[in-house]
Amino acid sequence: SQQGEEDPQALSIQEGENATMNCSYKTSINNLQWYRQNSGRGLVHLILIRSNEREKHSGRLRVTLDTSKKSSSLLITASRAADTASYFCATETGGSYIPTFGRGTSLIVHP
Amino acid sequence: EAEVAQSPRYKITEKSQAVAFWCDPISGHATLYWYRQILGQGPELLVQFQDESVVDDSQLPKDRFSAERLKGVDSTLKIQPAELGDSAMYLCASSSRGQGLSETQYFGPGTRLLVL
Numbered sequence: 001s002q003q004g005e006e007d008p009q010a011l012s013i014q015e016g017e018n019a020t021m022n023c024s025y026k027t028s029i030n031n032l033q034w035y036r037q038n039s040g041r042g043l044v045h046l047i048l049i050r051s052n053e054r055e056k057h058s059g060r061l062r063v064t065l066d067t068s069k070k071s072s073s074l075l076i077t078a079s080r081a082a083d084t085a086s087y088f089c090a091t092e093t094g095g096s097y098i099p100t101f102g103r104g105t106s107l108i109v110h111p
Numbered sequence: 112e113a114e115v116a117q118s119p120r121y122k123i124t125e126k127s128q129a130v131a132f133w134c135d136p137i138s139g140h141a142t143l144y145w146y147r148q149i150l151g152q153g154p155e156l157l158v159q160f161q162d163e164s165v166v167d168d169s170q171l172p173k174d175r176f177s178a179e180r181l182k183g184v185d186s187t188l189k190i191q192p193a194e195l196g197d198s199a200m201y202l203c204a205s206s207s208r209g210q211g212l213s214e215t216q217y218f219g220p221g222t223r224l225l226v227l
Contacts, residue, residue: 031214042115042202042218043154088153092214098167099144099216101153 004032004089004102012108019076021105023089024069030092032065033099034074037086046074046087081111113137115219117203123225129191132222136185136205142166144216145178145188146202154202160186193226200224 007022023032031050035043049056049065049072056063062075076083086106090099116135124130136143141162146154157176158168162183171178175194180186190197200223204216 033214033216035218040200040221040223042220043204043216045215045217048214090153098156098159099214101146101155103151103153 004091004100006087006089006102006105008105009103010106010108012110013079015079015081015109015111017079017109019079019083019107019109021074021087021107023072023074023102025072025089025091026070027093028067030094032072032092033090034061034063034072035088035090035101037088037104039085043088076107079107079109081109083107084109113217115203115205115217117201117219117222119222120220121223121225123227124193125227126195127192129189130193130224131190132188132201132203132224134186134188134203134219136203137217140205140207140217141183142206142208143180143186144204144206145186146204148200148202148221150199157188190224193224195226198224198226 004023004025033048034046037043047058047063049063060077065072086104088101088104090101092099118133143160145157147157148154157171158178159166160180163180178188200221202221204218206216208214
């Protein structure tokens, strides 16, 4: 079973626009991570946010975490065609340290 | 920059044959993961190693899948016999998680398996 579920499943925008994708989860987490996957390739780590944090930034990426709503959002500002990829959230819960991935959001940025 | 290596990158096999995938994690990473990713879905953990020991293999179909990490470095995932439903991307990742360090996983390029 998948702990995190991303929304929307697919997102299509123009270059320069902002892209927002969300991740909802069911049980309390230790941390939540966002990964990017280019077509047919491995995943690349983007950002980690811990359960006691509310917001983190990395370059054009902004991640928020709302533990009361059990949700997180990833914002990509000023998107580029190179941002075209699938984006996954992964959560770790309890003491298992076993990451669980969602189904991902497929982002297409049109030049 | 250190990377996780996987081979082969692509594998086509017939149903009932045996296949094996190899992974070499980033040097010094004690934690190694094997994932299966079906097209259009997120990665699903098959097995997690801490050094040479299995931490979790609850999602590994043990009747046909096996994984080992004999010296606590590189790892092999085997499927015997392969079934049509095993067609997927097999991803290996490593981290220093078990050493009380970063939770970040570093993924290899994956092996895409097609079973005919």
